[in-house]
Amino acid sequence: MAGPEQSQQLQLDYFVLCNEGGKQGNEDAAAALVPESAHLLTYKGAIFTVADGVSSAEAGQEASTTAVRTFIQDYPKTPDTWSVSHSAGQVLSTINLRLYRHSHAFANEMKGQLCTFSTAIIKSHSAHIFHVGDSRVYHWRNGQCQQLTHDHTAHLSQDRHFLARALGMDSNLQLDHQRINLQTHDKLLLSSDGLHEFVSLEAIQEALSAGLSAQATAEQLFALALANGCDDNVSIIVVDIQQLPNENIDDYHEKLTKLPFPPAFSPGMKVDGYEIISELFASSRSHLYLVRDSESGAEMVMKTPSENFSDDTAYIERFIREEWIGSRIESPHVTRIIRQNRPRSFLYYLMEYVEGVNMERWLEINQPIKPARALHILEQVAAGLQAFHDCEAIHQDLKPGNIIIQQEPGTGKETAKIVDFGSVFVAGVAEIFIPIDQESVLGTAAYSDPLYLTGKNSAIQGDVYALATIAYELFTGKLPYGSKIEECKTPSDYDRLRYISARKANPAVPVWLDRALEKGVSFDLQVRYTTLASFLRDIRQPNPEFLRDEVKQSTRGSSLLFWQLLSGFWFVTLLLVIYLFVINRG
Known part of the structure; x- marks a missing residue:
């Protein structure tokens, strides 16, 4: 056009x-x-x-x-x-x-x-x-x-x-x-x-x-x-x-707002000066293509909407909003949106190409992960997430599949980047809070705040839940509520779940870290951390409150041992008295 x-x-x-x-x-x-x-x-x-x-x-x-x-x-x-x-x-x-x-x-x-x-x-x-x-x-x-x-x-x-x-x-x-x-x-x-x-x-x-x-x-x-x-x-x-x-x-401009949905692209095709190199991802909701700018030679990613939603005005609005949200966020740990200076023939947007492996695959390859390495990655993901919060935006769908781990050639230094904006909610922009669609929750329920399922907006605390779940997985290789969370469909299903101590999956996890992870993934917003910074603080160093809990638990354990030993002593003494009584009667 x-x-x-x-x-x-x-x-x-x-x-x-x-x-x-x-x-x-x-x-x-x-x-x-x-x-x-x-x-x-x-x-x-x-x-x-x-x-x-x-x-x-x-x-x-x-x-x-x-x-x-x-x-x-x-x-x-x-x-x-x-x-x-x-x-x-x-x-x-x-x-x-x-x-x-x-x-x-x-x-x-x-x-x-x-x-x-x-x-x-x-x-x-x-x-x-x-x-x-x-x-x-x-x-x-x-x-x-x-x-x-x-x-x-x-x-x-x-x-x-x-x-x-x-x-x-x-x-x-x-x-x-x-x-x-x-x-x-x-x-x-x-x-x-x-x-x-x-x-x-x-x-x-x-x-x-x-x-x-x-x-x-x-x-x-x-x-x-x-x-x-x-x-x-x-x-x-x-x-x-x-x-x-x-x-x-x-x-x-009226024509621009009614841009047609693009067809499925194949390698070698060209659109608006961008050559399609390969398809990176495809789902029922969107497609990602690796493209090359014919003018500059730069490689980038083109995201296109799915033709399944060509008549869904709410979907179109959300897709357009993704580009704006991404363009406002400036962080080395969030993929960069590329501003276009050429008219578009179809509805799509461009972002930087981030080479690397997604965290889902990275976890499979690198387990078990040393604590220092896990914390290094986690802090970078948190920094990217904080960039969303600084723009009054809530990610809502943070998960390993939306995080790319890059490795710097030569040094081996690892960098984490959040690469998806599809479910972001912006306070002050949305007329009504719309939680993640049920379709997109399925398969990622392990990381999404269960409160979204009930239509509640847990705001920053929802992202805290996702980050804490990822932290639990980094330190243990497991999920805090086990695989059954994937089967939950209603609030009552979640009510039956119980937190699985991180120490069961990894005995090397200290009690204070286990307590911090448990607080981060609590279903109760009164208990869960209210900010990313407070959660990170408690996983970097022991929270005195959690240490006191550990001392109390240790004290209770010592007290129980004392009474068990004392009861054993009196039981043995009783048996000896009975034995002596029987001997004397004989």
């Missing part, structure tokens, strides 16, 4: 000003991203963003910086098949939930992470405005200036008001969104309240109408705010639309 012919690209004159103004310390953040890649500029657009940290929240500066930086990084990584509205909404929902959770994590220290947020995304002939709080976006055309956004403030009196909405304020984000059509020579102005509380709309309109460059206009407005007694931080972004593309891509 050929991309749209465009003889001219979007051209902008813009300037970003972010200054502490009349206030000590800067809690504002502002940034712009106009992609150099024509592909990104066409399909994702140019991004302009302003955020203002809420002063009453101690971590307001951190919140505004995090919001702007993360949005600028993550929005361009969303799939080309997503609309601007969907892409920005998904990214902002995850940012909001991240700030909200961090605020609650520091609730006792009053380190709330709250900020206002306004962004303008210019794509094709439109500007998409997303807004929460009291930062603002203005639109100027032909000498007239209009405020596009509405301040989310509640007024107690003429002089007293407070912020009613902000990023990080609530777990559910209420976001304003509007779209306006642009014309050449239109201007956009984004500002924090350090500007618009001290400079009137009339003065702003006059500055934008003066015909100055974006930089000169921003600097003039900043000077005017200071002259009017501004005692706050000031952020200003001025954007002058100098040239618009000569073709609107909306029709093409």
Whole structure:
């Protein structure tokens, strides 16, 4: 499928000003991203963003910086098949939930992470405005200036008001969104309240109408705010639309979201400049092919959906989401998604080719595994998993088959990489928690949290369960609940299972490590570890609590031995007394 012919690209004159103004310390953040890649500029657009940290929240500066930086990084990584509205909404929902959770994590220290947020995304002939709080976006055309956004403030009196909405304020984000059509020579102005509380709309309109460059206009407005007694931080972004593309891509984008499913590929076939080398994996849900880029010669993996789901819109959405999730995660222990710069003829995505053996096979080859080697691999898997959690994503289906072990030539150094995103759940993105499909649970039930079967979202603790199960297998070569867990279909089936002590499978496992593994795979969320870090800490070194348990067990054993010996002594004494009594009677 050929991309749209465009003889001219979007051209902008813009300037970003972010200054502490009349206030000590800067809690504002502002940034712009106009992609150099024509592909990104066409399909994702140019991004302009302003955020203002809420002063009453101690971590307001951190919140505004995090919001702007993360949005600028993550929005361009969303799939080309997503609309601007969907892409920005998904990214902002995850940012909001991240700030909200961090605020609650520091609730006792009053380190709330709250900020206002306004962004303008210019794509094709439109500007998409997303807004929460009291930062603002203005639109100027032909000498007239209009405020596009509405301040989310509640007024107690003429002089007293407070912020009613902000990023990080609530777990559910209420976001304003509007779209306006642009014309050449239109201007956009984004500002924090350090500007618009001290400079009137009339003065702003006059500055934008003066015909100055974006930089000169921003600097003039900043000077005017200071002259009017501004005692706050000031952020200003001025954007002058100098040239618009000569073709609107909306029709093409509609076609892109309806890309056909690819047929089964064979070695030697070519698609969009990629030559199929071999098939790496095939299932009823997806296919993996090793391909070579005809331009660069680089080898990579192409993942395609299964034609079995060509009419399943939920499946298609999840497949598209995989690419976005993978593109956001940056870790040496997670496979890298490769951004495409050529139009696609079919629905698929590309990722780096990771040579090695999957952990399932690696376990078969290397058992028994020395503890230090097992811990080395486990820590790398945990690092990859933590990269998911840092992006507010839960893997949900971690298992040895989804982990590749690479061996560095010459040194023999081993590296573990997570290579699958198919079941990932992103907090703040999913409308409803959807557990792993029953079809995909079967065969991997030994590693998936049993709570998924009942439709419960155990969040990070679900990934802890999978990691602890893998740890148990690394140290023992067995599974913590035995092979019967594969046969479980209902919650009552799991209720009948009992943890098998790791010491039974491997007597060399110390009691404190056995206790840590048992806690990691507990079906009870009140007992199970809540973070990967706490689990890793307890398997690296003895937890004093588990050592006390060992001492108590040892003490109980010694006490039992004492009473057994004492009872034996009295029994022997009784027999001797009876014997003497019989002799004397004789």
